Amino acid sequence: MxxxxxxxxxxxxxxxAGQVSPDASREDAGLDSLATFELSLALSQxxxxxxxxxxxxxxxxxxxxxxxxxxRTAGLPGSPGTSGSPAADxxxxxxxxxxxxxxxxxxxxxxxxxxxAHQLARNENPFQPPASVLDAITRxxxxxxxxxxxxxxxxxxxxxxxxxxxxxxxxVGAGSITLLQALLTVTAGPGAAVAYSWPSFDGYEVLADLAxxxxxxxxxxxxxxxxxxxxxxxxxxxxxxxxxNPNNPTGTASGEADLLRFLDAVPRTCLVVLDEAxxxxxxxxxxxxxxxxxxxxxxxxxxxxxxxxxxxxxxxYLLAEPGLISRVHxxxxxxxxxxxxxxxxxxxxxxxxxLLGRVRETAAERDRVRAALLALGFDVPPSEAxxxxxxxxxxxxEFAAACASAGxxxxxxxxxxxxxxxxxxxxxxxxxxxxxxxRP
Ligand SMILES: Cc1ncc(COP(=O)(O)O)c(C=O)c1O
Numbered sequence: 001m002x003x004x005x006x007x008x009x010x011x012x013x014x015x016x017a018g019q020v021s022p023d024a025s026r027e028d029a030g031l032d033s034l035a036t037f038e039l040s041l042a043l044s045q046x047x048x049x050x051x052x053x054x055x056x057x058x059x060x061x062x063x064x065x066x067x068x069x070x071x072r073t074a075g076l077p078g079s080p081g082t083s084g085s086p087a088a089d090x091x092x093x094x095x096x097x098x099x100x101x102x103x104x105x106x107x108x109x110x111x112x113x114x115x116x117a118h119q120l121a122r123n124e125n126p127f128q129p130p131a132s133v134l135d136a137i138t139r140x141x142x143x144x145x146x147x148x149x150x151x152x153x154x155x156x157x158x159x160x161x162x163x164x165x166x167x168x169x170x171x172v173g174a175g176s177i178t179l180l181q182a183l184l185t186v187t188a189g190p191g192a193a194v195a196y197s198w199p200s201f202d203g204y205e206v207l208a209d210l211a212x213x214x215x216x217x218x219x220x221x222x223x224x225x226x227x228x229x230x231x232x233x234x235x236x237x238x239x240x241x242x243x244x245n246p247n248n249p250t251g252t253a254s255g256e257a258d259l260l261r262f263l264d265a266v267p268r269t270c271l272v273v274l275d276e277a278x279x280x281x282x283x284x285x286x287x288x289x290x291x292x293x294x295x296x297x298x299x300x301x302x303x304x305x306x307x308x309x310x311x312x313x314x315x316x317y318l319l320a321e322p323g324l325i326s327r328v329h330x331x332x333x334x335x336x337x338x339x340x341x342x343x344x345x346x347x348x349x350x351x352x353x354x355l356l357g358r359v360r361e362t363a364a365e366r367d368r369v370r371a372a373l374l375a376l377g378f379d380v381p382p383s384e385a386x387x388x389x390x391x392x393x394x395x396x397x398e399f400a401a402a403c404a405s406a407g408x409x410x411x412x413x414x415x416x417x418x419x420x421x422x423x424x425x426x427x428x429x430x431x432x433x434x435x436x437x438x439r440p
Pocket of ligand 1: 123174175176177178201203244248275277302303304305311314315316
């Protein structure tokens with residue numbers, strides 16, 4: 001156990017090897033409160049039991065910590081040495097049917113088939129990137145013979161300035177999905193569970209499956225996340241909660257007071273990922289970034305794919321405390337964010353005013369479509385994203401098929417409902433015409 005502790009301290013916490021010895025006190029080994037917190041997370045993940053930082057604060061030397069860990073894990077399956085790579089073991093041999101869903105065959109588009117006249121199944125931004133962003137893309141493309149900046153320095157610095165944070169709190173990846181995957185991979189371990197609301201982003205199922213997590217789905221309440229039930233579902237095996245806010249596919253969003261109560265109720269050894277892929281369309285777009293500094297176990301995931309209209313460029317980012325960011329970075333495939341994508345994202349941040357004007361246009365269109373659907377007799381919850389949710393239950397697939405016949409691709413969730421992206425006014429009118437023909 002001492003050897004495991006030593007390895008984690010040197011390799012993950014980057015403590016000097018000379019500082020680590022069995023007799024070293026926590027202080028001499030560089031375990032200040034933040035490092036102790038990171039150590040507790042790393043140990044929890046490796047050992048498959050919750051080790052709270054409070055447990056470690058009462059122990060004097062590294063030998064004392066190792067002895068405590070021995071006792072804590074005695075007899076547990078999966079304690080060090082019993083399995084090489086539990087996540088890989090569990091993931092091996094699984095069928096990744098979810099990947100198909102993630103890659104979008106549920107959107108009415110089939111490889112080789114014609115594109116729908118109105119693509120409202122993918123939550124894409126209907127607008128092309130602004131001219132300044134297209135210019136930046138063209139300039140960067142001229143250097144395509146060069147490898148990209150592996151550290152994404154300019155983009156991380158621009159994001160850090162944008163949020164008033166140090167760059168060591170920012171991780172950039174090829175879409176937020178790859179960063180979530182990296183995060184799940186570093187958090188996986190024997191018996192580990194991940195909890196999320198349901199229905200929510202179906203990518204979570206795929207990623208949890210790939211990393212070998214047990215998944216805990218907590219049904220949504222009538223008006224969105226049931227945060228009390230989600231907090232109650234967290235136990236000593238729950239490493240992560242994935243909270244999609246606004247929620248995909250329902251568009252519902254939880255506000256600050258509810259989130260604060262939730263964060264208070266969740267133990268700090270459980271990471272909470274606030275996935276804000278659609279936050280720019282919400283009433284309180286700055287919510288996650290505001291909460292970040294008070295909650296070391298909070299991770300905010302954001303993307304350039306939606307409001308910034310760069311889905312094809314593949315750029316997303318995480319904001320979190322530096323220790324978590326550096327662990328995620330070690331898991332992310334190097335050079336996976338092209339210089340073209342990095343330049344596009346930097347230019348998009350600079351063009352934010354123009355882009356947010358388009359976001360307001362889309363939000364106004366979304367509200368127009370919702371009002372028209374309500375007038376047609378559909379039930380549609382208020383949305384804070386760039387899509388609407390029609391809880392059609394058993395009629396979901398039939399409704400989506402009828403829209404497809406009218407040239408409008410929408411996203412069915414069989415048995416639950418249909419998600420409709422807000423497109424251009426023309427796309428939305430085509431959808432409303434199809435909806436009118438298939439009203440309840
Ligand atoms: C809630 C949510 N999170 C993350 C993602 C992934 O976005 P990205 O394009 O950044 O990988 C999506 C994509 O649809 C999403 O809906």
